[in-house]
Amino acid sequence: MRPIDYVLRSAQRFPDKVALEGPEGTLTYAELIAKSEACAAFIQDLVPDERGRVGILAANNFAHVVTLLGILLSGRIWVPLNTRSAQAEIARAVRFVTPSLIVADASYVGLVPPTEGLEIVLGAPGQEPDPKLRRLTDELQAYAGKKPKPIYHPLAETQAIKFTGGTTGAPKGVMQSYRGWNAGIVSFIHAMRLQEDERFLATASISHGTSAFLFPILAQGGTIVLPEANRPPDLVRILERDRITATFLPPTLIYSILEEPTVRGRDWSALRHLIYGAAPMREDKVAEAQQVFGPVLETAYGQTESPAIIAFLTAAEAMKPENRPTVGRPTILTSVAILDSQGNEVAPGEWGEICVRGDLVMTGYWNQPEKTAEAFTKGWLRTGDGGYLDERGYLRLVDRIRDVIITGGFNVYPADVETAIGQHPDVIDCAVVGIPDSHWGEAVHGAVQLRAGSTLSERELIAFVRGILDGVKTPKGVHFFDELPRTANAKVSKAEVRREIDRRLGEAAA
Missing domain, CATH: 3.40.50.980 (Rossmann fold)
Known part of the structure; x- marks a missing residue:
């Protein structure tokens, strides 16, 4: 099939049932x-x-x-x-x-x-x-x-x-x-127990998050609703007005919706699945969303190589505080194991790399057999994410093994941003790291060493990068160093860079 x-x-x-609905009418x-x-x-x-x-x-x-x-x-x-x-x-x-x-x-x-x-x-x-x-x-x-x-x-x-x-x-x-x-x-x-009356609000791009939900919703005879606008006040209105049963949002957008003055006191009885993914959500915000919308908050964990639903935490499970730090349990057609650096499975509760096996997993990278081989070990897809499975089988993300920043639900690779920063003639060296941020989950920050005598400002460098990359990858902050900290083998120490940026931000906020 x-x-x-x-x-x-x-x-x-x-x-004769409506499959697609939006500003253009219905189909x-x-x-x-x-x-x-x-x-x-x-x-x-x-x-x-x-x-x-x-x-x-x-x-x-x-x-x-x-x-x-x-x-x-x-x-x-x-x-x-x-x-x-x-x-x-x-x-x-x-x-x-x-x-x-x-x-x-x-x-x-x-x-x-x-x-x-x-x-x-x-x-x-x-x-x-x-x-x-x-x-x-x-x-x-x-x-x-x-x-x-x-x-x-x-x-x-x-x-x-x-x-x-x-x-x-x-x-x-x-x-x-x-x-x-x-x-x-x-x-x-299976995970969402989707029904024939589902009305899914497609806020994420069809090219990315929405495509994962499009086919399951249509497979059950549901309706895909395309909103006329995506600003938080508009989404609050549309979610209630159009009796939306399910939607997928990054945590940052949920945070903004929770700040809307009209979100409380509305009729959320139609909503069954308020799904967040692509980035962790703060536990206090999980509890707040549950208080506002009811027992409807869920999360899906996946990646492009094993898309969208390696694990899933249902709304009922998310109501239990002990489950909120997790991304749920592996889904029905997917196996998850935590492997050590040698590719051996570790015991429950022990940290390692999250690895996946099953039909969901990609067949490889287009025209890149070497990168494909690197992505697998002993038949398992290596996600590059660190975490552990608890005794009950719930998956907890702890850290990312690969150097990737997840900001506002999007993956940003530091090397891409570093290359863009490095194109400025006044830049000698740079490093890009993710800094915890209450709104974005992580914010992209650059540490930059300039040429002697340069008067380049933070605003000017950010504008320069914005001309090369999209807004998601453009740094939220740039921090100038006389010399970037380095390890014993002369590589930039990103751990030291991160600590120094944290210190500076802390002093600025004091």
Whole structure:
């Protein structure tokens, strides 16, 4: 069974039920599938290679969902591109994975590099950046009523290539298989006990967090709701007004929602699943969210290489204080082990690297066999996260083994930021670390050693980096050092850097 078959089955069962709802109106299951089939037939004609790659660079809109389903129906490989990425990052990803087609909103076409053999089709309506470009709406009209050739690839084949990392060297393109997607769909349905009346508010980008929930919700006959706005006061209003049953938010956005003066006293009786992920949530905020919204707060733990649902903590489990520091227990189709540096499993309660096995796990990195080999040990995927399993089987994240900063629900690799900072001519050396932050979980901070006589300011350097990277990766603070602290082998000591920044911030706050 293909991942798209779950949606086709719902369309057969609920043809007149609303599948997609938002500022553009509504689409029933029958209408959504008809448009997606037309899109798939168009894609098959434009990309004859059955293993061709098709990218999407778009906001959350109807065209994005139709194109995604069309790619799956066509049997081609989906390549999601992040609209928040800098142009250089998108160019690097496109040239690395060489898609034959990109469907892009008019606002983002300028981010796509000119590449030989690449077709660009405009997705969402908007001002045409180039009148020669095709419009998806026109193609759907021309292909209306047409059905794609049925394609059934082996379940081990790649369904999607998602990027992790980015501005330096070749990005890592995670190959997610049909089998892996099926495992994710089943795992979410089982963990959340999803029902036919689910109304899921898609606040996260479809290219990232929302895609993990899109198919489980549609598989059960639920409705995906695209909000007209994503500001905290708007979300508070939409969650109540539209009787939302489930949504996925980063902790930072939940914190902002809790600060809204109207959030208390509203009718939250429809809400069943307020899911946070991608970053830890402070225990005091967990308790506050439960007090405001009721027993609905849940968390999912995963990563691109084993997407979204390695472990899950249900709302009922999260109500028990002893479970709040955990990310729940491994999901139904996934095994989790804690391994030491030699690859041996440790006893319950002992810290080590969180490792994963099961259908959810990626098949490897696109065209990077060496990095693929490094990611596995004895058949286990190495997550790079440190933690332990307690005696009850609950997973606790303790530290990250890989040097990654999780800020506002996004992964930031320090090397990417360090390379950007280092491009400034006044910078001699730099180091980037994550500093605990009450709003972001972790905030990106840079430690910088300048050339003698430089008058470069913190504001100027941050603005310089912002011209290279997106806002998530741009440092929240820059701290100047006469000399960066170093270890005995002359490497920058990030532990010392972090301690010194902590000290400075503490003195500033005193």
